[in-house]
Amino acid sequence: MNELTMIEAINQALNNQMRANDQLFILGEDVGANGGVFRATDGLQNEFGMQRVFDTPLAESAIVGMAIGMASQGLTPVAEIQFMGFIYPAIDQILNHAARLRNRTRGRLSCPLVIRAPFGGGIHAPEHHSESTESIFAHIPGLRVVIPSSPARAYGLLVAAIQDPDPVIFLEPKRIYRDGKQAIEDDGSALPLDSCFLLREGIDISLISWGAMIKETLEAATLLAKKGIDVEVIDVATIKPLDINSIIDSVKKTGRCIIAHEAAKTCGLGAEISALLAEKSITALLAPIQRVTGYDTVMPMFKNEQHYMPSSQRIIQAAIHAMEYR
Amino acid sequence: MTSKDSNIGLRQYLDSGGQLVQPLPSHINHRTQLIALYQTLVITRLFDEAAVNLQRTGQLGTYAQSRGQEAIGCAIGKAMLADDVFIPYYRDIATQIQRGVLLEEILLYWGGDERGSCFSQQKHDFPLCVPIATQFCHAIGVAFALKQRKKNNVAVVTGGDGATSKGDFYEALNIAGAMSLPCLFVINNNQWAISVPVQQQTAAKTIAHKAYAAGVAACQIDGNDPIAMLIGVKQALKQIRHDGKPFFIEAVSYRICNHTTADDATRYMQQKALQEAEQKEPLIRYKKFLRQYQDWNDEDDSELYQACQLTVDQAIEHYKNTKPQADGDFFDYMYQDLPADLAQQKQQFLDDLNRHE
Numbered sequence: 001m002n003e004l005t006m007i008e009a010i011n012q013a014l015n016n017q018m019r020a021n022d023q024l025f026i027l028g029e030d031v032g033a034n035g036g037v038f039r040a041t042d043g044l045q046n047e048f049g050m051q052r053v054f055d056t057p058l059a060e061s062a063i064v065g066m067a068i069g070m071a072s073q074g075l076t077p078v079a080e081i082q083f084m085g086f087i088y089p090a091i092d093q094i095l096n097h098a099a100r101l102r103n104r105t106r107g108r109l110s111c112p113l114v115i116r117a118p119f120g121g122g123i124h125a126p127e128h129h130s131e132s133t134e135s136i137f138a139h140i141p142g143l144r145v146v147i148p149s150s151p152a153r154a155y156g157l158l159v160a161a162i163q164d165p166d167p168v169i170f171l172e173p174k175r176i177y178r179d180g181k182q183a184i185e186d187d188g189s190a191l192p193l194d195s196c197f198l199l200r201e202g203i204d205i206s207l208i209s210w211g212a213m214i215k216e217t218l219e220a221a222t223l224l225a226k227k228g229i230d231v232e233v234i235d236v237a238t239i240k241p242l243d244i245n246s247i248i249d250s251v252k253k254t255g256r257c258i259i260a261h262e263a264a265k266t267c268g269l270g271a272e273i274s275a276l277l278a279e280k281s282i283t284a285l286l287a288p289i290q291r292v293t294g295y296d297t298v299m300p301m302f303k304n305e306q307h308y309m310p311s312s313q314r315i316i317q318a319a320i321h322a323m324e325y326r
Numbered sequence: 327m328t329s330k331d332s333n334i335g336l337r338q339y340l341d342s343g344g345q346l347v348q349p350l351p352s353h354i355n356h357r358t359q360l361i362a363l364y365q366t367l368v369i370t371r372l373f374d375e376a377a378v379n380l381q382r383t384g385q386l387g388t389y390a391q392s393r394g395q396e397a398i399g400c401a402i403g404k405a406m407l408a409d410d411v412f413i414p415y416y417r418d419i420a421t422q423i424q425r426g427v428l429l430e431e432i433l434l435y436w437g438g439d440e441r442g443s444c445f446s447q448q449k450h451d452f453p454l455c456v457p458i459a460t461q462f463c464h465a466i467g468v469a470f471a472l473k474q475r476k477k478n479n480v481a482v483v484t485g486g487d488g489a490t491s492k493g494d495f496y497e498a499l500n501i502a503g504a505m506s507l508p509c510l511f512v513i514n515n516n517q518w519a520i521s522v523p524v525q526q527q528t529a530a531k532t533i534a535h536k537a538y539a540a541g542v543a544a545c546q547i548d549g550n551d552p553i554a555m556l557i558g559v560k561q562a563l564k565q566i567r568h569d570g571k572p573f574f575i576e577a578v579s580y581r582i583c584n585h586t587t588a589d590d591a592t593r594y595m596q597q598k599a600l601q602e603a604e605q606k607e608p609l610i611r612y613k614k615f616l617r618q619y620q621d622w623n624d625e626d627d628s629e630l631y632q633a634c635q636l637t638v639d640q641a642i643e644h645y646k647n648t649k650p651q652a653d654g655d656f657f658d659y660m661y662q663d664l665p666a667d668l669a670q671q672k673q674q675f676l677d678d679l680n681r682h683e
C-alpha cells in the first residue's frame with residue numbers, strides 16, 4: 001500500500017490498467033515525454049513505449065474522433081484533454097458520435113473510451129483554465145460522467161471507467177490533485193460507476209456535492225457540528241447516470257437538502273438533483289432545497305476567482321437557514 | 327511572393343552573426359528606424375525577464391515568455407498601420423506593446439485581472455487568445471468587416487506551429503482564400519508546442535506549405551532575423567492592400583525558454599538543441615549588425631538598455647499600485663445591461679461578502 005496524492009493515484013490506475021490490458025492506449029497532447037502538464041501520465045511512455053502512449057498533434061476534435069475509431073475496433077483508448085476549457089472542439093465527436101455509436105448501430109459497434117480532463121478553479125491558472133462545465137456533458141444521453149474527490153476514489157473510479165463498455169468523461173478536480181495523500185492498494189479493483197459515496201452520516205441536513213467542492217462541504221460539516229447541526233455529506237461522484245436513490249434516502253432521513261457546486265447555477269447539476277427531489281420526495285422536505293453554486297457569470301480571472309467559488313461560509317449560512325424550518 | 331513557387335526557401339537578411347547576406351532595400355536603411363526596431367526588441371526582452379521574476383516571486387500568474395521570438399512580434403508591430411486590426415495569441419506581447427497596449431495592462435492580464443484586456447490606448451485589436459487556433463476564425467471575420475467597409479486595412483493574425491494542426495486553422499485559411507479576404511497569417515514556428523516538436527506535429531515539409539493547399543500565397547522567413555521579418559511583413563501587407571488577397575508567413579524561430587512559467591522544458595528539450603538555438607537568437611544578432619553597420623557601441627547599447635529598463639520598472643510600479651477591481655465587477659460586463667436575475671445574484675454576492683468580512 002502506497003500513500004498517494006490524487007494525481008499519483010490516477011497515474012497508478014493508468015499504469016495498472018496498461019499492464020492488465022495490452023490493448024489500452026493513451027493519447028493526447030504532451031502525455032508522452034512530458035508526462036502530461038500535471039504529470040498524470042508521468043513515466044508511462046517510458047514503461048510502455050511510444051506506440052501505446054503517444055503525443056498527438058494539437059487537435060482535440062481529432063483526438064476524440066480518433067479514440068472513437070480505435071474503440072470501435074476493440075482497442076481501449078484513454079484520451080487526455082489537457083484542460084476542460086479545450087474540450088469544446090471535440091464536442092461534435094463526443095455528442096454526435098461517442099455517445100451515439102452503440103445506439104445508432106443497435107449494439108453492433110460501441111465506444112469503450114475514456115476522456116480524461118482536469119477541471120475547476122482555485123489554482124490561479126490563466127484565462128479559460130478554471131471553468132466547471134460538467135453539466136454540459138451530463139446533459140448528453142449515452143455518456144457516463146465521473147468526478148473523483150479523493151485519491152482512492154480517483155483510483156477506483158478510473159479503473160472502472162477504463163473497464164466500462166461505454167464512453168466515460170472522467171473529470172479531474174485539479175485543485176485537489178496534490179491535496180493530501182491516501183493509502184491505496186494497487187490491486188486494480190474498481191469502484192461502482194452508479195452509486196454515490198456517503199462521506200459523513202448525519203440527521204439534520206443532506207449536503208450534496210462532488211469534486212473539489214467536497215473539501216468545502218466537509219469543512220462546513222465539521223464547523224456545523226460544533227454548532228450542533230448534524231450534517232450528512234454525499235459525494236455524488238458519478239454525476240451521470242445519477243444515483244438519485246441514495247440522495248432521496250438521505251433526504252428522507254434529514255428532510256433538508258443543500259447542493260453545492262462550483263459550476264454556474266443555471267442548469268448546473270444542482271438543478272437536476274433539485275428537480276428530481278421535488279418530483280420524487282417533495283413530501284419528505286422540511287425546508288426548501290438550496291443551491292450554493294458559482295454565479296451565472298464567466299469564471300473570473302484568478303484575482304477574483306475566490307469570489308466566484310462557493311466557500312464553506314456560504315454553505316454554513318445555507319445550513320443555518322435550512323435549520324430555521326422545522 | 328507568389329503561390330506559384332512551392333519551393334519555399336528561408337528568407338534572410340542577417341545571418342546569425344549579424345552579417346548582411348543581401349543589401350538592405352533603401353526604404354529600410356535609416357539609422358533611426360533601425361535603432362527603433364532594436365529598442366522594441368530590447369524592451370520586449372526586458373519586460374519578459376521582469377515578468378518571469380514577478381511570477382517567481384508570486385506577483386504574477388503563469389506567464390508565456392517570448393524569449394528568442396521577439397523579432398516576429400516587433401516586426402509585425404512596426405509594419406502594421408494603426409487602423410489595421412491585430413488578432414494575437416498569447417505569445418504576442420511584442421506586438422501588443424507596439425500596438426499601444428500598456429506594459430502595465432499586459433501585467434494585469436497575466437496577473438489574473440480582466441482589465442488587462444481593456445486596453446486604454448487601443449480600441450479595436452483583439453485580446454490575447456488562449457484557446458488555440460480559434461483566433462484565426464475571428465481574423466477572417468475582421469478581414470471581412472474591413473473589406474465590407476472598403477477600408478484598405480488588413481487583419482493580422484498570429485499563432486504557433488502547434489496551432490496549425492487544428493481544424494480552426496485550416497478552416498480559416500481556406501475561407502480567407504476562397505473569399506479573398508485581406509488577412510495576414512503569421513505563424514511563429516518556434517519548433518515546439520509545449521513538449522511536442524514540430525516534426526511530430528506535421529509531416530508537411532514546411533508550415534508554409536499548408537497555405538498552398540488553400541490557395542493562399544506564402545513564404546518562410548527567418549524569424550530570428552528582425553530585418554527579414556520587418557521587410558517580409560511590410561511586403562506582405564503592401565501586397566494584401568494591393569490585391570485584397572490573404573497572405574501567409576511562416577516565421578522560423580526557436581523557443582529558447584520554457585513554454586510558460588508552469589513548464590519545465592528540461593523534461594523534453596535537449597540541452598544541445600537549446601544551446602544551438604541560443605546562438606541564433608535575434609537580439610545578439612541584431613546588436614552585432616548595428617555594431618558593424620551603424621557604428622553602434624557599448625555605450626549606446628547600455629544607454630538604450632537603461633532607458634528601456636526604466637520604462638519597464640515604471641510599468642511594474644503602476645501594476646503594483648493598481649487598485650483591485652470593485653467587488654462584484656465580474657457581474658457587470660456579462661451583458662450591456664445587467665439582467666434582473668443576475669442583478670439579484672450580484673446583490674446576494676455583495677451581501678454574503680459583507681456578512682463574512
Ligand SMILES: Cc1ncc(C[n+]2csc(CCOP(=O)(O)OP(=O)(O)O)c2C)c(N)n1
Pocket residue numbers: 029058060082086417456457458459485486487488489490514516518519520581585
Ligand atoms: C485548444 C487548446 N488546446 C490545448 C491548449 C493547451 N496549450 C496551450 S499552449 C499549447 C501549445 C501551443 O503550441 P504552439 O501553437 O506551437 O504555440 P507556442 O506556445 O509554441 O507559441 C497547448 C497545447 C490550448 N490552450 N488550447
Ligand SMILES: [Mg+2]
Pocket residue numbers: 486487488514515516517518519520
Ligand atoms: Mg510553437
